[in-house]
Amino acid sequence: MNTREDAERILKLRGIRFAYPGENPVLNDLDFDLYRGDRIGLLAPNGSGKTTLFHLIIGLLAPNAGILEIFGNEVTAERDFIAIRRKIGLLFQDADDQLFSPTVMEDVAFGPLNMGKSKDEALAISRRVLSFLGLSAFEDRITFKLSGGEKKLVSLATVLAMEPEVLLLDEPMNGLDHHTRMRLREILESIDLTYIIISHDIDFLIDTTSAIYTMADGRIMKDEQVSIHQHDHAHLFGHVPHKHK
Template structure:
């Protein structure tokens, strides 16, 4: 089976500090990995390397078996990746919630009526229909998190990269988010400080320490 993600000997320096130092990772289609590590260990940077948003100084990135080195390599692969940023405000920019969720399907080529219908259906699935016409910057932190997730899932990605997905959620919203993630059939990498989340998602625990990835 061709891995969804392969990282081989990834090295990256930032501000004179080695952030990733020979990091290696192999993620199969449908597999789930939960990545932990200290603050500043490079977990977010690793997700950005996988998505092609940050380029390593050396090492190889392969997505679905294809080497990815340039933006032209990453662009088609990125269409199948849903990336949940750590800060929700970095991901919400449209006047209303439903427009934010419809933005991805519009970029996939759907007509506006079809994109909006798909967005409304996803909001309903996550219990967010009452937020559809609200400005995203008026939402609570937990509501923003769920709207960002809706914006990813509505695009039907093959893989999710999730940076601290449960941050800012109350218990009810967290249960809803975890249940929806657990139903996701694609590959998944979750960065988390929550020690219970790997078991809840059936994810293999790994730890990033000293720029390297080890069993967690």
């Protein structure tokens, strides 16, 4: 039984098919719904189409078949996606795809400025987000000189500065040290946003999401096995399949 209201539905994907030119389909007859308040983990093997799915949702790629409804409207044209990208923030798998300005502050302020905020407003939002992420000291740092983990956090700052309603986080834990992982976990627990997190770290997903999905044969489905899988201890290799009593 589905008691959830259509008004609360953010994404409705039906029969989505996508193939890169000259390749076999990566996504095939894929159905998926995302509702306001959902916190979904997406754990599936490399190459199963997770990143491709995120890129379709924000219109970086267009499906070959199927229907994509976002906030209740079917979207096809690039101009529809411009508004959607302000509400749905994507953290790219590779931070170098996200960051392009000389300094951290310029990168973080770019989104708000682009949305029409004044310079002062953009600066204020950026400072707030950097402070929230513990990155206040990074304002004037040269972006391309940051470490991988630092770039990842600054990327997250650029996404949060857009004040999105939904976050799509593509492997946000990659390259983060233990301390920063803990910090990211706290951040996700403290923000009241709808999100989907792609990660291979099952313990992290269990802590930060309420349902775990997987992908196979071009489709996405709820992973009941993982969802009922209780964790009360840490694993060195959390993503390796294992059984608990």
